Amino acid sequence: MPGVLSPEDAVRLDAFHEMIHEQTQVFAGYPVTANFDYHDLFRFLDYPLNNIGDPFDPCTYHLHTREFEREVLDWFAELQAAPEGDWWGYVTNGGTEGNLYGLYLARELYPNGMVYFSQDTHYSVSKNLRLLRMPHIMIKSQPTGEMDLEDLEESIRIHRDVPPIIFANIGTTMREGVDDIPAIQEMLKNLAIPQSYIHADAALCGMTLPFIDGAPEFNFSTGIQSMSISGHKLIGSPLPCGVVLALKPHVDRIARSIEYVGTLDTTITGSRNAITPLMLWYAIRQRGKEGFRAIVAECLACAEYAVEQLNAIGVKAWRNPHAITVVLPKPSSFVLDKWQLAVQEEIAHIMVMPHVDRDRIDRIVADIAANPV
Amino acid sequence: MKLISIVTQSRAGVTAEIAALLGENDINIESLDAEEANGTDVVTLSVDHYNRALQVLRDAGWNAVSEDAMLIRVRDEPGALARVAKQFLDAGITVHSIRIVQRGSDWGVIAVSADPIEKARELVTDNLLAESGE
Numbered sequence: 374m375p376g377v378l379s380p381e382d383a384v385r386l387d388a389f390h391e392m393i394h395e396q397t398q399v400f401a402g403y404p405v406t407a408n409f410d411y412h413d414l415f416r417f418l419d420y421p422l423n424n425i426g427d428p429f430d431p432c433t434y435h436l437h438t439r440e441f442e443r444e445v446l447d448w449f450a451e452l453q454a455a456p457e458g459d460w461w462g463y464v465t466n467g468g469t470e471g472n473l474y475g476l477y478l479a480r481e482l483y484p485n486g487m488v489y490f491s492q493d494t495h496y497s498v499s500k501n502l503r504l505l506r507m508p509h510i511m512i513k514s515q516p517t518g519e520m521d522l523e524d525l526e527e528s529i530r531i532h533r534d535v536p537p538i539i540f541a542n543i544g545t546t547m548r549e550g551v552d553d554i555p556a557i558q559e560m561l562k563n564l565a566i567p568q569s570y571i572h573a574d575a576a577l578c579g580m581t582l583p584f585i586d587g588a589p590e591f592n593f594s595t596g597i598q599s600m601s602i603s604g605h606k607l608i609g610s611p612l613p614c615g616v617v618l619a620l621k622p623h624v625d626r627i628a629r630s631i632e633y634v635g636t637l638d639t640t641i642t643g644s645r646n647a648i649t650p651l652m653l654w655y656a657i658r659q660r661g662k663e664g665f666r667a668i669v670a671e672c673l674a675c676a677e678y679a680v681e682q683l684n685a686i687g688v689k690a691w692r693n694p695h696a697i698t699v700v701l702p703k704p705s706s707f708v709l710d711k712w713q714l715a716v717q718e719e720i721a722h723i724m725v726m727p728h729v730d731r732d733r734i735d736r737i738v739a740d741i742a743a744n745p746v
Numbered sequence: 747m748k749l750i751s752i753v754t755q756s757r758a759g760v761t762a763e764i765a766a767l768l769g770e771n772d773i774n775i776e777s778l779d780a781e782e783a784n785g786t787d788v789v790t791l792s793v794d795h796y797n798r799a800l801q802v803l804r805d806a807g808w809n810a811v812s813e814d815a816m817l818i819r820v821r822d823e824p825g826a827l828a829r830v831a832k833q834f835l836d837a838g839i840t841v842h843s844i845r846i847v848q849r850g851s852d853w854g855v856i857a858v859s860a861d862p863i864e865k866a867r868e869l870v871t872d873n874l875l876a877e878s879g880e
Binding site: 487492499502503506508509510511512513521523524526527528529530531532716717718 | 807822824825826827828829831832840841842843844845846849856
């Protein structure tokens with residue numbers, strides 16, 4: 374029999390709901406979308422759904438959404454030019470898990486490999502590398518956030534006795550810089566490196582760049598081995614989620630390594646969220662590629678508007694080409710707190726996600742003008 | 747005793763700011779040392795609430811180095827970190843991580859986690875800035 378919440382707890386929940394609703398009207402600093410509506414799916418919250426194990430394997434537990442999950446993966450695989458019939462993936466708890474998975478595959482393939490990642494890489498990558506106990510070297514970043522290829526080349530040259538595992542950022546955290554994967558591949562070829570692995574962290578830009586003409590290349594057609602994309606960023610979800618895609622032979626290697634437990638369990642976690650694949654499926658079916666193309670175009674237009682409005686009041690704001698991240702000098706603590714803007718040293722950024730429209734930008738700019746540092 | 751090292755661009759009032767921040771958060775500083783090199787300040791301190799101090803410093807945007815790591819000054823040129831790693835590897839020292847903490851115009855500060863740490867320190871004595879750890 375379901376229990377009954379105490380009146381005090383009920384009041385507390387109501388107050389919390391009100392606070393969250395208010396705060397959602399004034400956030401602009403994190404790469405998450407507030408524009409989504411999954412009411413159609415709420416009925417599924419009544420059931421103990423669980424996408425346990427590999428999404429492509431049969432399961433004796435019937436309460437799952439694996440069919441929808443596979444359709445989501447098919448959609449992303451096509452979007453990211455994954456080789457037909459030679460890829461694998463699953464819906465994750467978010468980008469960190471997807472990156473952990475990619476690095477895990479790399480480690481199993483090249484146990485003595487050296488990981489290279491840029492100074493602008495998300496902090497979770499260091500955490501993942503410690504979890505996996507993989508040796509690593511940080512590479513300098515350029516002011517745009519992109520990896521410094523001269524530093525990478527020299528570093529790989531010094532350590533050419535071990536396979537390089539390159540953690541490429543497709544949209545760095547603070548500046549949305551994109552590491553040049555074709556240039557990295559050319560470098561590896563010129564250095565005559567026989568074995569290498571590239572994982573692409575495309576948490577945000579995995580869902581923006583494919584819809585922008587002339588955007589940097591980064592998908593499987595560039596020769597990467599794995600990729601992680603977030604679902605709660607541009608697509609939007611009340612629950613953090615993501616997708617990891619990888620070349621199938623690498624996944625098969627780790628599947629064989631755990632065969633002794635009687636299952637080819639290839640995912641990081643056993644029990645897995647079954648609602649988030651449903652949400653991603655719903656969003657993809659509702660909008661389709663053309664819908665996302667229109668959303669991304671509007672975000673880009675608003676990002677350019679934000680740069681113009683900030684420059685007009687004397688704030689040196691800028692953005693990378695194809696980016697929806699607007700970088701600016703750190704504003705006052707009032708502005709940082711009210712608009713929940715992320716900070717790194719002396720810069721902050723405004724993430725022009727689908728819910729950050731021109732009206733919200735105008736209010737942010739007005740607050741910055743009225744509250745100087 | 748675990749030490750925390752904070753790396754920042756040289757400017758007036760750094761230690762006062764750090765002390766004020768920790769004081770506001772009821773964290774006592776037990777020892778504090780500061781040195782400046784090539785436009786970079788390195789403040790090394792011990793506190794009574796280590797983990798909380800780290801959290802407070804990082805939340806406030808300071809580059810606080812916590813692990814058993816050495817802070818080394820290196821020239822800001824291509825392959826600088828890789829050369830340090832090679833130096834350690836050639837000496838039979840396991841390098842767990844090397845990361846950039848601060849970059850200046852010609853020099854940078856990196857944090858190196860290596861094992862055995864004593865042997866690693868001997869290799870880079872001339873460029874050692876500060877070290878944290880027991």
